[in-house]
Amino acid sequence: MSLDDSATIVTGASSGIGEATAHEFASRGARVALAARSEDRLTSIAADLETEYGAETLVVPTDVRDEAAVEDLVDTVAAEWDGLDVLVNNAGLGRGGDVADLSTEDYRAMMDTNVDGVFFATRAALPHLAASDGNLIFVGSFAGQYPRPGNPVYSATKWWVRGFAHGVEGQSGPDGVGVTVVNPTEVRTEFGGADGDSFAERFEPGEVSEPEEIADAIGFAAAQDHSTVHEIDVYRRDKFEGW
Numbered sequence: 001m002s003l004d005d006s007a008t009i010v011t012g013a014s015s016g017i018g019e020a021t022a023h024e025f026a027s028r029g030a031r032v033a034l035a036a037r038s039e040d041r042l043t044s045i046a047a048d049l050e051t052e053y054g055a056e057t058l059v060v061p062t063d064v065r066d067e068a069a070v071e072d073l074v075d076t077v078a079a080e081w082d083g084l085d086v087l088v089n090n091a092g093l094g095r096g097g098d099v100a101d102l103s104t105e106d107y108r109a110m111m112d113t114n115v116d117g118v119f120f121a122t123r124a125a126l127p128h129l130a131a132s133d134g135n136l137i138f139v140g141s142f143a144g145q146y147p148r149p150g151n152p153v154y155s156a157t158k159w160w161v162r163g164f165a166h167g168v169e170g171q172s173g174p175d176g177v178g179v180t181v182v183n184p185t186e187v188r189t190e191f192g193g194a195d196g197d198s199f200a201e202r203f204e205p206g207e208v209s210e211p212e213e214i215a216d217a218i219g220f221a222a223a224q225d226h227s228t229v230h231e232i233d234v235y236r237r238d239k240f241e242g243w
Helices: 016-027 039-053 067-081 104-132 152-175 211-222
Strands: 007-011 031-035 057-059 086-089 135-139 178-184 231-234
Touching (some): 007 104, 016 039, 086 211, 152 178
Parallel strands (some): 007 086, 086 135, 178 231
């Protein structure tokens, strides 16, 4: 199981789990295409990957909510590297609050990013992944498995991601595509910052998962060359205390 010379795309690569995954892939010899909206941040991360690992990188600024931009992302990578071996659907957006108080703008932002963006990227990548017997990784969530009273709409988008991923797994497995869902709980990233303190600010090191732990799980799934890793849950150890 090797990622050496694999052509990979990581969406939401400008921070957190996406950035850590780019490092994980580069450290294992993969070629890494970094996609997110922040070109400056992606360029800085790509420079780090090239310096630290000698990795071959592509910076492709992409808003996953833009159908045409996502198609251009996949086409650009496949043309540059003569195919595609791994797509990580990591880009995501969360907004908290009661349903009665949730703005239509926040609702649509979550749906556009977590549902439409995942669909657009998956649709564009599947023919290439079938050609390479590649791997398709979805970053799900604890919120996609258990009720989350604090953010029901975000939770619903992650239930959709998980259901969509497993449906694609059943449909595309005969074509040679491996499909995995990786479900974290709280991870010390910038996630949640729009509603107050981010997880990185709320939790001390060691209290919850680190981005590198999730990236390690993604790397394991992405390196499969025969089997499918159906689902990986990465939870903080006290997550079920008091349940």
